[in-house]
Amino acid sequence: MFTLRKVFWSVLVLWCMLACSSSSEGNPNGGNNGDGYDRGALLSNLADNIIIPAYQDLSAKLSTLKTAKDVFVATPNQSNLETLRKAWLEAYKVWQFVEMFNIGKAEAILYGFQMNVYPTSVSDIESNIASGSYDLEHTNNNDAVGFPALDYLLFGVDSDDTSILAKYADDKYKTYLSDLVNQMESLTGMVLTDWTTSYRDTFVNSTENTATSALNKFTNDYVFYFEKGLRANKIGIPAGNFSATPLPEKVEGFYSKVHSKTLSLLALEAANKSFNGQAYNGAGKGESFKTYLEFLKRDDLVSAINTRLDEANTELEGLQDDFYKQINTDNTKMTQTYDALQKIVVLLKVDMLQAFNISVDYVDADGD
Amino acid sequence: MISKITKYLNRQTNAAPLAVFRICFGIMMCFGMIRFWYHGWIETLYIEPKFHFSYYGFEWVKPLGNYTYLLFVICATAALMIAMGYKYRLATITFFLSFTYIELMDKTTYLNHYYFISLLSFVMIFLPANAYFSVDNIFRNTSYKNVPNWTIDAIKLLLGIVYFYAGLAKVNSDWLFRAMPLKIWLPSKYDIPIIGNSLMHQDWFHFAMSWCGMIYDLAIPFLLLYKRTRLFAFLMVLFFHIFTRVLFPIGMFPFIMIVSTLIFFDSGLHKKIIFFIKNVFKGLAPKGTINFKAYYSYHFRKPVITMFAVFFAIQVLFPFRHVLYPGELFWTEEGFRFSWRVMLIEKMGISTFKIVNSETGQFFYVDNSDFLTEFQEKQMSFQPDFILEYAHYLGDHFTVQGHKNVQVFVESFVALNGRLSQPYINKEVDLYQQKESLKPKDWILPFNDEIKGL
Numbered sequence: 001m002f003t004l005r006k007v008f009w010s011v012l013v014l015w016c017m018l019a020c021s022s023s024s025e026g027n028p029n030g031g032n033n034g035d036g037y038d039r040g041a042l043l044s045n046l047a048d049n050i051i052i053p054a055y056q057d058l059s060a061k062l063s064t065l066k067t068a069k070d071v072f073v074a075t076p077n078q079s080n081l082e083t084l085r086k087a088w089l090e091a092y093k094v095w096q097f098v099e100m101f102n103i104g105k106a107e108a109i110l111y112g113f114q115m116n117v118y119p120t121s122v123s124d125i126e127s128n129i130a131s132g133s134y135d136l137e138h139t140n141n142n143d144a145v146g147f148p149a150l151d152y153l154l155f156g157v158d159s160d161d162t163s164i165l166a167k168y169a170d171d172k173y174k175t176y177l178s179d180l181v182n183q184m185e186s187l188t189g190m191v192l193t194d195w196t197t198s199y200r201d202t203f204v205n206s207t208e209n210t211a212t213s214a215l216n217k218f219t220n221d222y223v224f225y226f227e228k229g230l231r232a233n234k235i236g237i238p239a240g241n242f243s244a245t246p247l248p249e250k251v252e253g254f255y256s257k258v259h260s261k262t263l264s265l266l267a268l269e270a271a272n273k274s275f276n277g278q279a280y281n282g283a284g285k286g287e288s289f290k291t292y293l294e295f296l297k298r299d300d301l302v303s304a305i306n307t308r309l310d311e312a313n314t315e316l317e318g319l320q321d322d323f324y325k326q327i328n329t330d331n332t333k334m335t336q337t338y339d340a341l342q343k344i345v346v347l348l349k350v351d352m353l354q355a356f357n358i359s360v361d362y363v364d365a366d367g368d
Numbered sequence: 369m370i371s372k373i374t375k376y377l378n379r380q381t382n383a384a385p386l387a388v389f390r391i392c393f394g395i396m397m398c399f400g401m402i403r404f405w406y407h408g409w410i411e412t413l414y415i416e417p418k419f420h421f422s423y424y425g426f427e428w429v430k431p432l433g434n435y436t437y438l439l440f441v442i443c444a445t446a447a448l449m450i451a452m453g454y455k456y457r458l459a460t461i462t463f464f465l466s467f468t469y470i471e472l473m474d475k476t477t478y479l480n481h482y483y484f485i486s487l488l489s490f491v492m493i494f495l496p497a498n499a500y501f502s503v504d505n506i507f508r509n510t511s512y513k514n515v516p517n518w519t520i521d522a523i524k525l526l527l528g529i530v531y532f533y534a535g536l537a538k539v540n541s542d543w544l545f546r547a548m549p550l551k552i553w554l555p556s557k558y559d560i561p562i563i564g565n566s567l568m569h570q571d572w573f574h575f576a577m578s579w580c581g582m583i584y585d586l587a588i589p590f591l592l593l594y595k596r597t598r599l600f601a602f603l604m605v606l607f608f609h610i611f612t613r614v615l616f617p618i619g620m621f622p623f624i625m626i627v628s629t630l631i632f633f634d635s636g637l638h639k640k641i642i643f644f645i646k647n648v649f650k651g652l653a654p655k656g657t658i659n660f661k662a663y664y665s666y667h668f669r670k671p672v673i674t675m676f677a678v679f680f681a682i683q684v685l686f687p688f689r690h691v692l693y694p695g696e697l698f699w700t701e702e703g704f705r706f707s708w709r710v711m712l713i714e715k716m717g718i719s720t721f722k723i724v725n726s727e728t729g730q731f732f733y734v735d736n737s738d739f740l741t742e743f744q745e746k747q748m749s750f751q752p753d754f755i756l757e758y759a760h761y762l763g764d765h766f767t768v769q770g771h772k773n774v775q776v777f778v779e780s781f782v783a784l785n786g787r788l789s790q791p792y793i794n795k796e797v798d799l800y801q802q803k804e805s806l807k808p809k810d811w812i813l814p815f816n817d818e819i820k821g822l
Contacts, residue, residue: 036555036558036564036566036568037555037558208559209556209557209558209559210559236733240732241732242732242733242734244730245730295569296555298786300788301788304788342720342779345718346718346781346789347788347789349718350717350718350781350782350783350789351716351783351788353716354552354714354716354783354786355552356556357552357555357714358556
């Protein structure tokens with residue numbers, strides 16, 4: 001009959017079961033052994049067809065930029081400046097496709113902070129140039145390096161092209177320009193090499209539902225990027241959504257004037273492609289948030305997100321090429337674009353994260 | 369009738385179950401406090417946040433800075449004293465007050481089982497759980513073999529209410545006919561060995577779990593009451609709680625419930641447990657002799673019994689207070705807490721606050737991370753009373769900062785049980801002008817769907 005010993009043993013056995021199951025590493029493939037969803041396939045599609053190809057392209061574009069920079073530094077004339085600017089823009093465009101992947105090496109070396117912090121700080125740049133000694137990796141220099149710093153150096157360092165070229169008679173300017181480009185190229189090389197040598201497999205196999213798994217981190221990062229990097233930085237902050245008055249000088253590509261819209265459109269396209277699992281090169285499609293949601297029978301959410309993505313794209317298309325001008329002439333259109341992006345943030349942050357029910361890193365307490 | 373009640377109230381029973389319960393409760397609570405500290409939660413939940421969400425009427429209960437640690441020390445010490453049965457009355461009062469104070473400091477951390485602990489420790493103040501096998505016995509040279517039967521029943525009743533009401537709450541169309549929110553929660557447990565990738569995403573499994581959960585909660589108090597089904601029920605309790613512990617981050621709650629359930633067993637089991645403990649602590653046995661008295665008698669028997677009658681009447685009625693509010697309970701959450709609605713809904717939201725100058729119409733949005741921890745922001749985003757309290761905090765903050773004619777609006781979207789997110793709060797209403805009260809909040813937008821049920 002019922003004895004204390006029986007209770008003791010049954011508690012012990014169940015306790016062991018519990019201990020085993022909660023300490024286990026989980027299924028390394030998260031794989032498709034039942035008829036469940038293959039999360040490993042989602043991650044490999046991201047890694048092989050989206051993330052790595054984008055980094056490879058960025059790396060190639062930065063090599064071109066470096067060559068153009070070398071030519072310009074050797075002979076600072078108008079035509080070399082034009083070539084350099086073009087190469088800068090091409091690389092900056094591709095950058096829009098990798099900024100959201102703040103994971104692995106990129107996260108470890110604070111890559112994003114060394115590539116695209118804007119507005120850039122003219123005073124930091126100028127004092128670095130003047131002193132000639134600087135540590136480009138230092139956090140204090142995050143706003144004096146990367147694409148925005150180049151934006152200043154190539155377009156805004158003086159009032160017109162003739163005066164800009166005149167600046168590069170000074171070796172200190174040449175050196176700083178050169179150092180920045182080299183640094184960007186080498187950082188990107190580091191991140192890319194890490195992906196192609198080791199991180200790819202780590203990433204693809206990290207499918208478990210924990211706060212630190214690649215799947216969950218990627219998902220959180222993606223949503224965070226959409227909210228912060230895209231919605232707030234590109235549109236909301238310059239449009240004055242977070243301040244008493246608009247701050248048009250905070251637009252991306254402030255010195256080159258005409259590229260802010262191009263860059264934002266590409267960023268939205270990149271977010272769209274990642275969501276839908278579309279390859280960086282070509283039109284191939286694979287497993288993605290979209291198919292994961294469909295597996296969870298949330299087709300309604302997929303179509304809502306895609307509709308909102310299209311609407312936001314239309315709003316963005318309707319803006320002037322230069323957001324600085326747009327804000328100063330008709331800021332309502334900017335805030336409307338912000339609203340369109342905010343609607344997507346709601347769907348991603350509330351509906352999608354709810355559907356995935358991923359373990360988030362910040363709720364570090366018991367539930368009930 | 370009256371004579372039956374009198375007879376019932378006079379019935380005596382062995383004191384061992386109550387003593388074992390006291391010991392287990394004290395040890396687990398002490399462990400719980402240490403665990404809370406160990407995880408760094410005192411820091412992250414009570415010291416780091418700049419702002420704390422208060423319960424209506426308890427706005428004066430706030431964390432005490434670094435003295436919050438002291439509060440936990442007091443609470444853990446009291447728990448240990450309860451386990452030992454040392455100065456039991458003082459210990460239970462101290463535990464009840466300190467534990468409840470901790471829970472009232474910030475409602476972000478509200479959990480039903482914390483509420484349960486508060487209630488239970490309140491009840492225990494008035495129970496003679498130190499009558500037998502306690503340090504108090506040694507100091508007073510007196511031990512009691514029997515205690516009034518109703519004192520043990522009081523604990524059974526409280527446990528029964530928790531289970532039964534948790535079951536009643538599950539009788540709703542979302543839980544039973546859409547298998548929500550288990551349909552969201554279970555597939556995300558694909559990591560669990562063996563069943564993770566074979567069962568967790570199966571439709572039938574979601575429904576089976578939903579229905580079993582409801583039946584389990586409703587039936588278990590009764591199955592535990594009858595001797596014939598008791599062992600079966602206890603095995604169910606073990607299985608259920610361990611299973612949910614594997615699935616969900618519910619901390620110590622399953623263990624507390626499992627151990628508490630032992631109170632339903634006959635004194636034979638408890639005597640064995642006490643015998644076992646005595647064996648372990650053989651060397652520490654007291655030298656002097658203890659007088660054993662047959663029956664424990666209350667000094668204030670009538671007031672205590674009356675108080676319990678009122679207390680349980682409130683417990684039975686209070687969870688139904690939501691019927692006094694219009695609108696869908698799961699949506700408005702008016703009357704949701706303190707009602708044993710445990711792991712019942714999946715709700716997430718996003719709430720963006722807009723500070724407007726009513727004269728000029730100039731506005732800006734607030735970055736919630738400037739004021740709230742991520743956990744607070746998450747909890748605030750879908751609960752109207754949080755949203756209102758935070759709106760007032762923001763209004764005050766920006767007024768002090770020198771902003772003029774401050775109005776606070778919120779653009780809030782909430783998704784409930786896997787429905788697409790909908791606007792949650794009327795964004796035209798200046799929340800800075802709204803006062804918190806127990807009245808229905810008419811600025812919550814209607815839920816455009818229906819959930820049938822209790």
